[in-house]
Amino acid sequence: MDTRISGKTRLLGVLGTPIKHSGSPIMYNFCFDYYGIDCVYLAFDTDESQVKSTLDAMKRLNMRGANVTMPCKQEVARNMDKLSPAAKIIGAVNTIVNDNGVLTGHITDGMGVVLDLKDHGVSIVDKDIVLLGAGGAATAIMVQCALDGAKSVTVFNRGEEGVKKVKHINEKIKEDGIACNMECYLLAEQDIMHDKICSADILINATSVGMAPAQTEKSLINDTSVFHENLVVYDVIYNPLVTKLMKDALENGCKAENVIGGKGMLLWQGAGAFKLYTGLDMPAQELKEFLAKREKEDVEPLADIAENVTY
Ligand code: NDP
Secondary structure, rough: OHOOOOOOOOOEEEEEEOOOOOHHHHHHHHHHHHHOOOOOEEEEOOOHHHHHHHHHHHHHHHOOEEEOOOOOHHHHHHOOOOEOOOHHHOOOEEEEEEEOOOOEOOOHHHHHHHHHHOOOOOOOOOOOEEEEOOOOOHHHHHHHHHHHHOEEEEEEOOOOOHHHHHHHHHHHHHHOOOOOOOEEEEEHHHHHHHHHHHOOOOEEEOOOOOOOOOOOOOOOOOOOHHOOOOEEEEEEEOOOOOOOOHHHHHHOOOOOOHHHHHHHHHHHHHHHHHHHHHHOOHHHHHHHHHHHHHHHHHHHOHHHHOOOOOO
């Protein structure tokens, strides 16, 4: 890679904290190499208080763009020159594109889940979906599912603020005439959650519960009787590759092909961002093969996944 860096090479990156675990640099640099695009992509540890100065630096350094992860997505949205329609509804940004000093914020997270489910043979059209979480990723997913034809999205969140936020999003969705039944409850309402998951088609975890390094033994589903043969379980977390939620689903009646981790979401939301940066389709098949090979060579077996897994 260093042999191709020149005086014209443009910089992109991912902003957030913690960031060392991010798979994004590997993914985007592979795609730039694949097409011979003169760009390089790095990870920049950034907290919310550093967002404004980082955006100024993006302009100053003429960076082509950046992806954004937690905890910066809302703060970035508040500081964009322009927002895409979805980013405006959601109030969060995961992709910044710099066009001659004008920063536009987009959101491709929700698309990442819908496309990844599709890649696994699962359509969300007319489906009843239970979604855990009301943060940045969850909000993008609920909006995309509603836009793409889900019958219902029932959200459970730990805090009241998230519940209020979902109600506000639901109002905006209804104003736009989108026919998706959206409800939101507190996670503490366990009986309702039990019934909703038992009758759902798809359960999505979009919280950070289960994420390495500190939470690998945690899941928000304590009552494993909710898992059933027809339930698709999707976890947005990609480190570890198999979360506790996924293990519990596999051990309690869900089909192996219907238990899906978040590495595909990273790939498919990345495809949306790559197109915004370059105008090109991400080489998804080649990238998947590259990542699978890398996983085989570099990463410990799934059963032994530890905090140092890099993708
Ligand atoms: P946010 O901080 O915006 O939201 C976090 C969510 O998790 C909130 O709903 C929060 O609830 C909930 N939460 C956090 N801790 C707990 C807990 N102990 N118990 C219950 N709920 C909890 O983060 P993001 O939405 O940006 O990211 C969430 C996860 O999604 C992360 O693990 C991230 O890595 C992953 N992600 C994966 C992507 C992929 O490509 N696979 C893309 C983007 C994100 P509350 O409102 O009560 O605080």
